[in-house]
Amino acid sequence: MAENKLQESIATLKKAGVRITPQRHAVLDYLLNSMTHPTADDIYKALEGKFPNMSVATVYNNLRVLKEVGLVRELTYGDSSSRFDCNTSEHYHIICEKCNKIEDFHYPSLDEVEKLAAQVTGYDVSHHRLEVYGICQECQQLDKEKQ
Numbered sequence: 419m420a421e422n423k424l425q426e427s428i429a430t431l432k433k434a435g436v437r438i439t440p441q442r443h444a445v446l447d448y449l450l451n452s453m454t455h456p457t458a459d460d461i462y463k464a465l466e467g468k469f470p471n472m473s474v475a476t477v478y479n480n481l482r483v484l485k486e487v488g489l490v491r492e493l494t495y496g497d498s499s500s501r502f503d504c505n506t507s508e509h510y511h512i513i514c515e516k517c518n519k520i521e522d523f524h525y526p527s528l529d530e531v532e533k534l535a536a537q538v539t540g541y542d543v544s545h546h547r548l549e550v551y552g553i554c555q556e557c558q559q560l561d562k563e564k565q
């Protein structure tokens with residue numbers, strides 16, 4: 419499935435006239451295969467073995483390009499580093515308060531909230547964000563083992 423998505427994404431880049439460098443290809447491939455919403459630093463660490471000449475700045479630059487084309491979303495949660503998500507379909511995130519992992523979950527988009535907010539405030543509503551916080555299964559397991 420990720421392979422299909424990779425081909426689709428490459429087609430999108432080509433259509434947008436974006437050059438597909440080996441590094442850009444690798445960043446995209448990594449994002450499509452990781453469901454963990456990595457930071458630019460995570461991506462850099464994962465790929466530096468393959469591309470010894472690549473810098474974190476190169477990773478950022480590639481992420482920016484992918485974001486501009488609409489293949490990647492940047493997520494900010496008030497901490498220092500942005501996370502990157504190549505699942506651009508509507509979904510919500512659940513965040514582990516222990517290990518800061520972010521996972522996707524699907525729930526029908528809460529369109530009524532936007533409608534209600536628009537009605538109540540008169541805003542021209544563009545989107546909404548919803549995050550759920552808790553302790554992930556792995557961290558729960560680790561806690562149990564410690565006891």
Ligand SMILES: [Zn+2]
Nearest residue numbers: 514517554557
């Ligand atoms: Zn966790």
Ligand SMILES: [Zn+2]
Nearest residue numbers: 503505521522
């Ligand atoms: Zn996501």
